[in-house]
Amino acid sequence: MLISVKSPQCLSTRLGTEAMLYLRSLIYTILFIVTIVITSALIVIFGAFNRRIGFKIGSLWGRAIIGFGAWFCGMRFEIEGTENIPQEPSVALMKHSSTWETIAGLFFVPQHTWVLKRELMWIPIVGWALYILNPIAINRSAGRSAVQQVLRQGRERLANGLWIVIFPEGTRVAPGQTRRYGMSGVLLANDTGAPLVPIAHNAGDCWPRRGLIKTPGLIRVVIGRPIPTEGRSPREVNAEAQNWIESTIAGFSETAPSGSRDLTS
Numbered sequence: 001m002l003i004s005v006k007s008p009q010c011l012s013t014r015l016g017t018e019a020m021l022y023l024r025s026l027i028y029t030i031l032f033i034v035t036i037v038i039t040s041a042l043i044v045i046f047g048a049f050n051r052r053i054g055f056k057i058g059s060l061w062g063r064a065i066i067g068f069g070a071w072f073c074g075m076r077f078e079i080e081g082t083e084n085i086p087q088e089p090s091v092a093l094m095k096h097s098s099t100w101e102t103i104a105g106l107f108f109v110p111q112h113t114w115v116l117k118r119e120l121m122w123i124p125i126v127g128w129a130l131y132i133l134n135p136i137a138i139n140r141s142a143g144r145s146a147v148q149q150v151l152r153q154g155r156e157r158l159a160n161g162l163w164i165v166i167f168p169e170g171t172r173v174a175p176g177q178t179r180r181y182g183m184s185g186v187l188l189a190n191d192t193g194a195p196l197v198p199i200a201h202n203a204g205d206c207w208p209r210r211g212l213i214k215t216p217g218l219i220r221v222v223i224g225r226p227i228p229t230e231g232r233s234p235r236e237v238n239a240e241a242q243n244w245i246e247s248t249i250a251g252f253s254e255t256a257p258s259g260s261r262d263l264t265s
Contacts, residue, residue: 074216
């Protein structure tokens, strides 16, 4: 199954100058900041009574802000492989190169929470909303104890019907780069028997980890088939997950339609 959202055809003629690209990116960023604060406040108010309502609010905001980014900034997207999403709560290993995938995941990954750095919880209003959504907030320098925290709290979240989204590289990386994948996601899937779902994308090409400019182009997301973990060593499974994600992303440039990367002319 393929989900596709595309910007208006006329957009390519309206983004001809760097000044216009900068202006559009600035407006989008301001809108993003304003709406995430408002949405976070709504999540705190309504999610305090029911976390599912809080997540639904976040999901609706994610769909709206990503859709506006496609229309206004030319960050079109396609999501492939939704048929590979298991019915039961699962562990998703997602490439982390942008902010885009964190937001978009709100509407294409079933109700979930994240493994994230605890410092995000300290952000006023936004951090409160994250707390409502029940993340696994770790101290990234804690080493083994952080992995044990993911395993302990991950079991609880999965038992409560939540997916766990893990960014195995631990931080955002630039397009074309990768880091050693952490083991916590694979260990959690192996320990609980939950499906391990790899997710590849190239969002960093359009929405970089640093900088204001949002570059027009096609963001491709591929949800892979669950990777078997039973009877296999965690290192073997982790290597397979990393190889699949990185090779899938590398293949995007080889299969990209002509002109799909440049909408500015």
